[in-house]
Amino acid sequence: MSDLPDEFKCTITNWDYIYDLCREVSDDVKAAEFEPDVVVALARGGWFAGRVICDFLGLDDLTSLKMEHYVGTAQKSGEPTVRYPMPEGSVEGKDVLVMDDIADTGGSIRRAHEYVTDRDPGEVRTATLQLLGTSEFEPDFVGERLDEWAWIVYPWNFIEDMIDLTTGVMEKGADGPYTAEEIRGLLREYHRVERIEMEIAQPGRLSEVLEEMARRGIVETVGEGEVAWRLHEDAPSGP
Structure with a gap:
């Protein structure tokens, strides 16, 4: 660790x-x-x-x-x-x-x-x-x-790093589930990742990260209406 x-x-x-x-x-x-x-x-x-x-x-x-x-x-x-x-x-x-x-x-x-x-x-x-x-x-x-x-999150390992970081902040937060905006808030709280900075550098890619996390079985969607995410019970730990 x-x-x-x-x-x-x-x-x-x-x-x-x-x-x-x-x-x-x-x-x-x-x-x-x-x-x-x-x-x-x-x-x-x-x-x-x-x-x-x-x-x-x-x-x-x-x-x-x-x-x-x-x-x-x-x-x-x-x-x-x-x-x-x-x-x-x-x-x-x-x-x-x-x-x-x-x-x-x-x-x-x-x-x-x-x-x-x-x-x-x-x-x-x-x-x-x-x-x-x-x-x-x-x-x-x-x-x-x-x-x-x-x-430093480089463009060639953006998905890899953001999955690790997102997993980590979801573990550190409350029980969840979290909307995409709440996950942005956790990234800002723990890693000082501001929305405007992320959107300038890698626009619109948080949803891509969450979808890939779901594909890999790290998170799952819950509830109806606005999409919310929670860690899968077998998800590996983040940093």
Whole structure:
């Protein structure tokens, strides 16, 4: 289970915002006159960023490294470890840019840097789209620095994160059932997710999240008239 407090801030992002952060990173790489031969994108969060960075830098050599750290939204599994290694020889003799979406503790990208460095590359540098002030590792290139800790909901795992967060706040609230507006209120209370912020970043998607939760057997609808939702008795716990 998460060791986070009951209440923590969540920030919801969209594709345009993340794309602009990719541009910021690539501009910094160019300004540093670093010309990597290959981008190593950390799975899963670094995949989108890694592919876009390749486009900005004119690279066609992209590989992936799977680190195991988070097992769910804001739930850590401990010290990051390599789950799926890179193909043999994929970075040997090459200058490498290791790319991830965010560094909060910095453990994942630090471990990835160590792993890549041990495989006879040329120069190895690191980059993240976002860097939290809690990170103990300083990447070479950063798209955005955030002083306040927050759980960032990225567009590529919006459904996954919002299901976990919604499950968690429904557990923390009263017995329910809850209307969609009441669920919005719980998300605001526990995670400071304002309706206007969510609608700007991911418009109209709370209903999609609830419908997917129903499809997966996490929630069920109750009553007549206005739709209300309650957790299924066998629903997994949220963060």
